Amino acid sequence: MLVVSPGYRAELYAYPEALTELCHVLVLSPLGYDTPDGPDEGLLRRGAWPVLYDTVFGGADTYEEWLLDAMTAIRWAGEAEGAGVRSLAFCGTSQGGGLSVVLGGLYQDRCRAVCADQPFLIGFSSERLEEVISFAAQGYCQPILSYEQAAKRLRVADPMCCAARLDCPTLVAAGEKDAECPPKWVEALCAKLPEPKEYLCFLGRKHGYCVDFYDKMVDFLEKNLK
Numbered sequence: 001m002l003v004v005s006p007g008y009r010a011e012l013y014a015y016p017e018a019l020t021e022l023c024h025v026l027v028l029s030p031l032g033y034d035t036p037d038g039p040d041e042g043l044l045r046r047g048a049w050p051v052l053y054d055t056v057f058g059g060a061d062t063y064e065e066w067l068l069d070a071m072t073a074i075r076w077a078g079e080a081e082g083a084g085v086r087s088l089a090f091c092g093t094s095q096g097g098g099l100s101v102v103l104g105g106l107y108q109d110r111c112r113a114v115c116a117d118q119p120f121l122i123g124f125s126s127e128r129l130e131e132v133i134s135f136a137a138q139g140y141c142q143p144i145l146s147y148e149q150a151a152k153r154l155r156v157a158d159p160m161c162c163a164a165r166l167d168c169p170t171l172v173a174a175g176e177k178d179a180e181c182p183p184k185w186v187e188a189l190c191a192k193l194p195e196p197k198e199y200l201c202f203l204g205r206k207h208g209y210c211v212d213f214y215d216k217m218v219d220f221l222e223k224n225l226k
Contacts, residue, residue: 001026001083002221003074003103005096008120010034010049013209018218022225024083030069031061046139055153056136057143063099063121063157070103089225091115091217093209094181097173098122098159101189104170105162113224115171115217116159118178118207122185125154125161163192169224170197173213175205 010033078085097119
């Protein structure tokens, strides 16, 4: 089963037919941000989904809850829908790319491939902590914050913290002009991943979804899932 994680904007996208022919596909919507009828705008705070803010400042809907929702959905797919969850692959772009690495580490014993496109969250619990706190707090009244506790909450979702746990082929992609997930951080993550791994950097690409990546991902998964 291929588990697709959404980006930070929580969009749900259709995936290429070549993938749906290859395996079951589960497209996640953790924390209920997006639904088959569109985004649940009642969950927005100041025009943004609160998961990063809550993780940094200790709110209710943290990335730990995000991951628990994802794991619950995977279990449901196996028990209620009969999908083959003993053999899993994870993919996503941006936030979804970073958390695909995390999920691959959590399901280490049954993960057969990870495809992380422009992965977000890299180094958020360590080298980039002050940058992340500043970003998350924009427009909010800031409560008193323990940096140590913020880092602890962010480690759950930081792909750098579990990269070494992956025991499967990994495809990692960056965009040359991506200001949100700069190539230097994607390359740093890739350096921590065990072999076998493949790194791509698309020239001229800014942040966002990319058909060229999906084409590479289909080839990668066909090679590693058969």
